[in-house]
Amino acid sequence: MNSQIKALVRELKKPDKNRDAYLGYYTERDLSVLLKYLPKRCSILDVGGGYGRLAIPLAKKGYSVTVVDPIKEFLEIAESGAKKERVNVKTVVGKAEKLPFADRSFDAVLAMRDVLNYCQDHKKAVKELIRVCKKGGVIAVSCGAGKTGPKRHRTGEGFSMRAFSVAELKSLFKGLKILEITGDSIVMPMLKKNAWKALKKARKQILEIDKELAKPENLNFFDHIIFIVRK
Numbered sequence: 001m002n003s004q005i006k007a008l009v010r011e012l013k014k015p016d017k018n019r020d021a022y023l024g025y026y027t028e029r030d031l032s033v034l035l036k037y038l039p040k041r042c043s044i045l046d047v048g049g050g051y052g053r054l055a056i057p058l059a060k061k062g063y064s065v066t067v068v069d070p071i072k073e074f075l076e077i078a079e080s081g082a083k084k085e086r087v088n089v090k091t092v093v094g095k096a097e098k099l100p101f102a103d104r105s106f107d108a109v110l111a112m113r114d115v116l117n118y119c120q121d122h123k124k125a126v127k128e129l130i131r132v133c134k135k136g137g138v139i140a141v142s143c144g145a146g147k148t149g150p151k152r153h154r155t156g157e158g159f160s161m162r163a164f165s166v167a168e169l170k171s172l173f174k175g176l177k178i179l180e181i182t183g184d185s186i187v188m189p190m191l192k193k194n195a196w197k198a199l200k201k202a203r204k205q206i207l208e209i210d211k212e213l214a215k216p217e218n219l220n221f222f223d224h225i226i227f228i229v230r231k
Contacts, residue, residue, distance in 0.1 A: 026184065034110070041062045047109065048111055114161065117164065182225065183225055184225065
């Protein structure tokens with residue numbers, strides 16, 4: 001485990017009301033989109049789901065959730081969180097580019113919050129998402145969007161990533177039925193340092209603003225997009 005990962009693990013284990021509010025909002029926003037397409041009580045694979053940000057809320061809603069992530073320490077945080085919430089979340093160590101599951105194993109496959117952006121071989125990762133999804137199942141990804149395209153860059157934490165355009169995502173998932181393309185949040189990036197204060201006062205209003213603005217004609221204004229298809 002490199003120094004950047006160690007630092008992230010330490011941070012996630014510390015109480016931080018601003019971080020929890022910020023990430024909690026994105027969880028709420030993601031779920032507001034995903035739940036429209038997830039069959040009730042279906043099996044879900046959360047690829048790169050790390051510490052259980054989505055897996056635990058989905059398990060609380062009755063879904064059978066498996067989290068796969070290359071970082072064991074993140075999965076341990078997910079296991080601890082699931083135990084605290086008294087829900088069952090299965091965790092497996094593995095990479096998006098080589099998922100350790102048989103073909104057509106899950107009703108829904110998620111790769112949310114930049115998973116594809118960080119993959120060194122995103123084309124292989126997409127093929128794996130499709131492979132392990134059942135026929136008629138749902139695949140959802142959320143990606144950092146932008147015009148940088150294949151040019152990779154370093155994040156402030158030292159990780160290598162790249163952005164995706166809507167056109168690139170359509171090409172990667174060519175042949176699958178597009179269910180929805182939407183932005184995740186246009187408000188929260190502006191409130192990051194004081195997220196908990198803003199959300200305490202106006203959580204519902206912020207969510208409604210994001211829902212209203214997240215239309216196809218406005219996607220260029222969003223840092224991240226949510227892309228959902230059916231296999």
